[in-house]
Amino acid sequence: MVELGVEPEEEDSRNEEEDSVRAMERAQAGVLTDSAGYDQVAPAGSTSSRVIVHVDLDCFYAQVEMISNPELKGKPLGVQQKSLVVTCNYEARGLGVKKLMTVRDAKEKCPQLVLVNGEDLTRYREMSYKVTELLEEFSPVVERLGFDENFVDITEMVEKRLQQLQSDELSALTVLGHVYNNQSINLHDVLHRRLLVGSQIAAEMREAMCNQLGLTGCAGVASNKLLAKLVSGVFKPNQQTVLLPESSQALIHSLKHIKEMPGIGYKTAKRLEALGISSVHDLQTFSSNILEKELGISVAQRIQKLSFGEDNSPVTASGPPQSFSEEDSFKKCSSEVEAKSKIEELLASLLNRVCQDGRKPHTVRLIIRRYSSEKYSSRESRQCPIPSHIIQKLGTGTYDVMTPMVDILMKLFRNMVNVKMPFHLTLLSVCFCNLKVVKTAKKGTIDYYLTPSLSTTSHSGKRSFKMKDAHLEN
């Protein structure tokens, strides 16, 4: 957030409240007052305060499973991938099951636990995009974070609603859901007003998700992504919370450890700990210079701002995915033929997905994980361009592309793995990326009449996605 130099109140002020509201409104609009008293308009988007909502679905995979099979409702349910219960519903949580618990531990804690296999993400992915599309109807700038979280920048929507309000409606403005820290609302404060309207929009979003998709979730409303995300989790299943600016310090100091700060991951947390930094306060007060030397200027400045609750990163529209991948993990793969058959399986699923999407990948990548007795084993990958004659065939029948694609992938495989030597892999993954929109032949042009699928037969049943900002390349 920005420190805004709000003018001091004048002694004479016959209307203190009105003056302070005016000052805040001006600050809001990005109007700053310099030392000589002249107004300066801040560069667009650089300092103006925003209203961001973070939407976080409750135990998403479990919800999708209960929609698929309503008999599961009311029972303790876990979603299993290999030997892990990756998520579970609230009945199961009440009985001691936690996310990412091993199946062994979960069954021990809760013998009645019902498990469904969640290794195929297809239905989760589809439902996930339905949520994002629903939120895009409210405001087009929606950023996905995983399958079950979305950020929406609703600043403009809030502004429009506030401008429509009459003065009697303004004084009747109310919050929906919780207010973090039970902070009292000041209707004269324009920032409060905006966030209250934000809480109403968040409630409408959750209502629409429930009515149209049958899903419940939490929402957090705040002035940036970091704070919106942190506050969305304060009241947990199926509730929402708004953060007013005066409570932002209380919110970030409620974190017991810096690892809980989104943006500070495992590695950075370890390095910070080595510097004696473990709390948010430690990070706030640590020497910026030393931090920059240890972590690099970019990470250091970013995370130290985060520690103050400051996050100027914009909500960026995710749009259609940048990549499609399928992976499979296993105890052991030690022969080339075994690897080939696993790769074929991954590829077959991917080709279906790519076909649905309509765009064409121009790059393919193979990823492996080698067995290593201890430590965390990182992944290795090889990628190459997809030959143009294969790209052309990608939309139609998958049979012609399967064989040449497998050949390419096996070359990448042998480039990484010396198959003449013993090997032991624990994961294989295939990724299609560098997706490009297929050039659309415009009606009336030469291309249009030279494109068989357009000038003669009906259009194929590809799912359409928004073409507004799509580059037309080939």
Added chain:
DNA sequence: TGGGGTTAT
């Protein structure tokens, strides 16, 4: 310890 994703270097 899964099966995905993203961005930065």
Added chain:
DNA sequence: ATAACCC
């Protein structure tokens, strides 16, 4: 191509 981050 890898490493970090997110879920």
